Amino acid sequence: MRYNRHDYFRYQFEPHLPATFRLQLNNEEKKLSNEGQCEILDISTGGAKFFAFFDLPVRSEKLALQLIFTIHEHVFEIIGNVAWKKADERGFHYGFDFDEGQQVDAIIIDELKHYTRKMKEAE
Numbered sequence: 001m002r003y004n005r006h007d008y009f010r011y012q013f014e015p016h017l018p019a020t021f022r023l024q025l026n027n028e029e030k031k032l033s034n035e036g037q038c039e040i041l042d043i044s045t046g047g048a049k050f051f052a053f054f055d056l057p058v059r060s061e062k063l064a065l066q067l068i069f070t071i072h073e074h075v076f077e078i079i080g081n082v083a084w085k086k087a088d089e090r091g092f093h094y095g096f097d098f099d100e101g102q103q104v105d106a107i108i109i110d111e112l113k114h115y116t117r118k119m120k121e122a123e
Contacts (some may be wrong), residue, residue, distance in 0.1 A: 009045075009112075010044045011112050011116075012041065013043070014103060017040040017069055018037075018038060018040075019037075019038050019067060020035040020036065021038050021065055022066045023063050023065060024063065024065070026062055036054050037052070038050045038067075039051045040067075043108065044062070044108075047095060047097045049093065049094075049096070050067070050093075050096060053091040055085075056092070059083065060081070060082075063084055065080060065096065069105040072115045078098050079098075079099050080102075081097050082094050082095070082096060083095040090098070
């Protein structure tokens with residue numbers, strides 16, 4: 001099997017990580033929607049999978065998504081796009097791709113290290 005350098009490691013949250021999202025029109029910070037609730041199921045340095053009750057647009061050129069969540073003690077506000085959507089009986093599962101310009105790789109990895117240590121100590 002060939003290694004794909006675009007594949008990222010994925011950290012699965014159990015329990016799921018509470019988060020919020022906002023839609024952003026035409027990449028303008030002034031044009032943000034109200035917050036919606038969601039749960040992050042897993043995360044990598046390039047994106048996340050999350051669950052929400054709302055039916056969001058996929059790969060919209062006019063709308064971006066701002067995902068807001070906290071890992072350990074760091075609050076992330078990451079802009080990106082919904083790459084895919086899958087409906088189930090409770091709501092929708094989404095794939096979220098971080099925008100390339102967001103330099104969050106090292107911070108996510110560092111905060112996940114602290115988060116996993118904290119979770120192991122709590123067991």
